[in-house]
Amino acid sequence: MLQIDRLSHSFKNGSEVTAVLRDISFRVHKGQMVALLGSSGSGKSTLLHLMAGLMKPTEGDILIAGHNIVSMSENRLAEFRRHHIGFIFQAYELLANLTVRENIELPLVFQSVQPSVRRKKALALLEQVGIPEKAELFPSQLSGGQQQRVSIARSLITEPSVIFADEPTGNLDTRTEEEILAILKELNKALDTTFVIVTHEREVAAQTEHILSLRDGYLITERQGFAEASLTGGPAIAIT
Numbered sequence: 720m721l722q723i724d725r726l727s728h729s730f731k732n733g734s735e736v737t738a739v740l741r742d743i744s745f746r747v748h749k750g751q752m753v754a755l756l757g758s759s760g761s762g763k764s765t766l767l768h769l770m771a772g773l774m775k776p777t778e779g780d781i782l783i784a785g786h787n788i789v790s791m792s793e794n795r796l797a798e799f800r801r802h803h804i805g806f807i808f809q810a811y812e813l814l815a816n817l818t819v820r821e822n823i824e825l826p827l828v829f830q831s832v833q834p835s836v837r838r839k840k841a842l843a844l845l846e847q848v849g850i851p852e853k854a855e856l857f858p859s860q861l862s863g864g865q866q867q868r869v870s871i872a873r874s875l876i877t878e879p880s881v882i883f884a885d886e887p888t889g890n891l892d893t894r895t896e897e898e899i900l901a902i903l904k905e906l907n908k909a910l911d912t913t914f915v916i917v918t919h920e921r922e923v924a925a926q927t928e929h930i931l932s933l934r935d936g937y938l939i940t941e942r943q944g945f946a947e948a949s950l951t952g953g954p955a956i957a958i959t
């Protein structure tokens with residue numbers, strides 16, 4: 720589903736070159752929910768931007784649903800992104816002047832899907848995230864946790880191959896964080912959607928099936944239940 724092969728990335732500023740990601744390889748299978756865990760500066764955002772096709776890597780390949788996004792043209796990539804990739808952001812990124820339902824429908828507006836079809840799908844998803852009664856309210860009338868539920872529903876409406884969630888509970892209190900993670904887990908099971916959750920919080924990462932840990936640009940894979948002391952570092956470790 721998501722395959723990262725020998726990915727490296729460096730930033731160049733004049734003559735200065737900063738290596739941020741080093742020879743990273745991993746696979747996430749369809750229906751898996753994995754966490755990408757790393758402290759500040761470990762390279763999480765860079766990896767996320769690369770996987771989302773927002774920048775090209777210095778080296779390596781990124782395959783989503785069998786398509787290598789590294790070699791795609793900008794136009795093809797924009798189209799591919801609309802159909803295959805969903806996003807959930809820390810700050811929800813809902814449009815203030817659209818209702819909850821209209822926000823959820825928006826990705827399908829860009830795909831020219833009929834209004835009645837969009838509406839039906841949006842309302843079904845709103846039900847799945849547990850706030851069907853909020854359909855005609857505006858984002859400002861919702862709590863943070865409710866807004867994140869809307870953002871989750873929006874990310875699912877195109878039935879993407881993979882959803883990248885960037886610190887999805889970063890703005891929420893502990894109780895709401897638990898609710899949102901429970902919803903993500905439920906949806907992951909119910910819809911067989913693939914999720915990659917980017918976080919710097921080990922408690923959040925611990926809710927997923929697998930943890931991909933980034934340290935100094937290298938990837939370390941962990942399985943749930945392994946003690947910190949048993950981790951081994953090094954490049955190019957694959958999850959299968």
Ligand SMILES: Nc1ncnc2c1ncn2[C@@H]1O[C@H](COP(=O)(O)OP(=O)(O)OP(=O)(O)O)[C@@H](O)[C@H]1O
Pocket residue numbers: 730731732737739757758759760761762763764765766919
């Ligand atoms: N455009 C850039 N030019 C040079 N260096 C950069 C650039 N963008 C990021 N970096 C460097 O790459 C490293 C990784 O940054 P990145 O933003 O990917 O980390 P992160 O794990 O997402 O951190 P945070 O959790 O704080 O957002 C940092 O050392 C950062 O300074």
